[in-house]
Amino acid sequence: MGERTATSTRIDRATGGTRLRRLRQNDWTRRLVRETDVRVDDLIWPIFVREGDGDAHPVASMPGVSRRSVAGCVEAARRAADLGIPVVALFPFTDPSLRDETGSEALNESNLVCRATRAIKDAVPEIGILCDVALDPYTSHGHDGIVRDGVIVNDETVDLLCRQALVQARAGCDIIGPSDMMDGRVACIREALDADGFGDTMIMSYAAKYASAFYGPFRDAVGSAGALRGDKRTYQMDMGNALEALREAAQDIAEGADMIMVKPGLPYLDILARLVDEFRMPTFAYQTSGEYATIMAAAQNGWIDGEKAMFESLRAFKRAGAAGILTYFAPRVAEAIHKG
Incomplete structure (x- = not known):
């Protein structure tokens, strides 16, 4: 004293x-x-799956992240289960030869995501699997929907998204994640799942997904960056809008979403907090590839302490009210938490 x-x-x-x-x-x-903290139970680990066998293929724009074979995804799921991570999210790197104007490979019951889902469920049944519902990993033009005369058409796209969701549910997917931002897709997917006997399959809606500069490395990872013609501003949200996010979330909840998501994460913490306050339901944040790459690049250059920045960014999501976080840091965070 x-x-x-x-x-x-x-x-x-x-x-x-x-x-x-x-x-x-x-x-x-x-x-x-301490009022809030990050737990292993809060984490969802996004994993990229590729064709073939052998070693993982690093994603140059996402240091520490790789595309994995189906067998490699099974090993990653085992690691996740051992660490206590509840859910992995699967995203495919589709061979360009399988891409077409309508993304028909998304409806193939033997596509990469479906094969990886079945393999993981056979080997690690206790792990949850989230599958992305959108056409951009499968289209030759890189958009999330069907393009007619330069316009991404809504209703035809939703028809395909419903079929894609059913293919994934039949493979063993636990959570359907519509990321396309078409109007009405949650209601149609919910109806299709229920009619096909998948009433317990959950929907985590990308309710507030903004047209963002933070998706670049992800597009590299799934192979859509070079294919994308134009931009996605006619269906993803405008960065200046907040009230619109409330309308989007309210619509998805009314249509049957079990959980909602905000993407990107850190640039839209205000949106996350508003949705949590307004709807009082499980709301998730996606720490995007660009957010991850920004921290990793700065850390590799010695400009910031990467470990501290990683945890600080994730605690921000929890402080804003997130029920959980999709983050490429998931295994690293889980290991650090276990080490104390």
């Missing part, structure tokens, strides 16, 4: 004796009163 001074007396008089720094003076006191 330091010597009392006139300044100490003035501060105590002004604050009523409250000293907020008392609770920050030790590691154990900081941990004791």
Whole structure:
């Protein structure tokens, strides 16, 4: 205890004796009163699956992330289960020869995602699997829907998305994740799942998915970057809009979404917090490839402490109210948590 001074007396008089720094003076006191933290149970690990066997193929724009064979995805799922990560999310790198104008490979019951899903469920049945429903990994033009005369058409696209969701559910997918941002797709997918006997299959809607600069490395990872013609601003949300996110989420919830998501994450923490406050339902954040790559690149250059920045970014999601986080850091975070 330091010597009392006139300044100490003035501060105590002004604050009523409250000293907020008392609770920050030790590691154990900081941990004791911490309001939010990241748990392994909060994590969803996005995994990229490719054709073939052998070693994983690194994604140059995402240091530490690779495309894995089906067998490699099974090993990753085992690692996730061992670490206590509840869910893995599968995204395919589709061979360009299988891409076409309508993304027909998305409907193939033996496509990469379906084969990986079956293999994981056979080997690691306790792990949850989230599958992305959108056409962009399968189209020759890189868009999430069918293009007619330069326009991404809504209703024809939704018909295909429903069929894609059924293919994934039949393969063993636990959570359908429509990321396409077509109007009405959640209701149609819910109806299709229920009619086909998949009433327990969940839907995590990408309710507020913004047209963002933070998706670039992901498009590299799934092979759609070079294919994309134009941009996605006619169906993904405008970055300046917040009230629209409330309308999007309300519509998806009314249509039957079990969970909702905000993507990207850190640039849209305000949206995340508003959706949590408004709807009081499980709301997730996707820490996108660009967010991940930004932290990794800065850390590799010695500009920031990567480990601290990783946890700080994830705690921001939890502080904003996220029920969980899709993050490429998931296994690294889980290992760090287990180490204490």
